[in-house]
Amino acid sequence: MTFPTFTSTQTEPHARGKELGTQLRQRIVANIKGYTDLFTLAGAGPAQVRAWSEQALDRGDAWAPWLAEEIAGIAAGAGLEPWQVAIVNARTEILAAADAAGEGECSTSVVLPGGGRPPRTVQTWDWHDHLRDAPVLWELSPRPGHVVRTFTEAGALAKIGVNSAGLGVHFNMLHHDTDSADPGVPVHLIARRILDEATTVAEAVGIARSATVSASTVITVVTATEAAAIEITPAGVAVVPPGADGVLLHCNHFLDPALAAGERHATDRPSTYDRQRHLQANVERLAGEDLTTRALALLSHGPDNAPVCAHPDLTQPLNQRWETLATIGLDLPAVRLHVHEGGPCRVTESTWQSL
CATH class of the missing domain: 1.10.439 (Penicillin Amidohydrolase; domain 1)
Known part of the structure; x- marks a missing residue:
């Protein structure tokens, strides 16, 4: 598929x-x-x-x-x-x-191995199972000589992606006390503008800070030598760098201490912390050169373990059913997305689709 x-x-x-x-x-x-x-x-x-x-x-x-x-x-x-x-x-x-939220959502890992080696990235993209036919892979040139490749949803301008300047973007939803019913700049447009214009983390942060938003998200930006999780909220933008080991992991709760004080998602849906702990426990494999190995490091199912790889409970209404619809890695040197349709539990060497 x-x-x-x-x-x-x-x-x-x-x-x-x-x-x-x-x-x-x-x-x-x-x-x-x-x-x-x-x-x-x-x-x-x-x-x-x-x-x-x-x-x-x-x-x-x-x-x-x-x-x-x-x-x-x-x-x-x-x-x-x-x-x-x-x-x-x-x-x-x-x-x-509409103040709608749910238990599921995405898990992202970025590792900068150093020594001139390219970044190692992977994420799950969890969403409602009735929207499993929404994703598309899109290649475009917003200006001559600049290529953007993005995993997005049909009709949406961007989501996860890479550009020919050597910059990549991962994407996770957040929820903050200051999220409001007064719609601001869509966060998907912020992701697209970063892909269109940014060549560095600093430029991506500048684009994010220039937008007045009403909903929260985290856009994790990575280049050959740097990375940052840009946590975007109506209350402001925070920039979370990797640790000294070059590891940057993000699920669906705030890592910045000031923004975490307004956390909404994780207060009554704590599985995001379980997923974060699973990523941390598997950093060695997440730092591996082979994308399939990194994807399999995400393999964990609830309820007994962290629900990194999600499967829908069909007894629930569609707004409470979550499925890992895609597993995605970025290849910055090649300006490529590698995408597997479905969760890590079905990943093999032959199931990757490249753009």
Whole structure:
């Protein structure tokens, strides 16, 4: 099983978006439907979702108008309104506005081995099982000579990815007391702008700090020689560096002490701490050169062990069902994403898809 792949030929934002929207129309429409169902279970009706989506799009337009133009292009290609495509790009903000949360989510490992050796990265991407057909792999050139490759959701401008400047991005959701129902710049647009523009961790931090957000996330940025977990909240942005051993691990709770005081996710869903402990206990394998070895280091199932590799409980409503939909590693020297469809328990040497 593999995810669909699309390579843009257009470089102007609206034209690039229209090309994508035309080619992936069915997946984008299905993704919007899946999120609409999720929002409905969270108590957000169609009129409220549209209002939140339009506001998030307006905030994104004020911050990065060329990205809003690309969203408009996707909508034009897919036969939709821009606010509908903005639903997917602002799904984190809409979920925060609806005060929706769940037990699952992602686990990320980045190791800088030093000695001129490339970074070793891997993460699980956990999400609701009814959205397992949402992911796509997308290659684009936001400007001549600069390539971005991203694992994202159909209609969303970016998520996890690499760029030809040698910078990579991992992505995890967070929840903070200051998250609000006043949608700000979508965090997925921040990830895309980092991939489009940043060549260093400092530049990525500057982009994150320039956005006014309403929902929290952590974007872990890595280059050949540096890494940082950029924890983004309405209360501010914190930068968490690797330890002295070059290890940087992140699940779904804040590592910065000041932001951790406003922690929401982990206070009643403590499995994120169990997952963090599992990563720490397996650092030696997570630092390995072989991606399959790193992925298998993530293999742990609940309830007896840390639920790093998640499988849905089909007795639960869809907003409480979580599945590891992808396992992803970054190859910065080659500017490549390596993606396995599903969790670590099904990873083999032959199941990797590369972009």
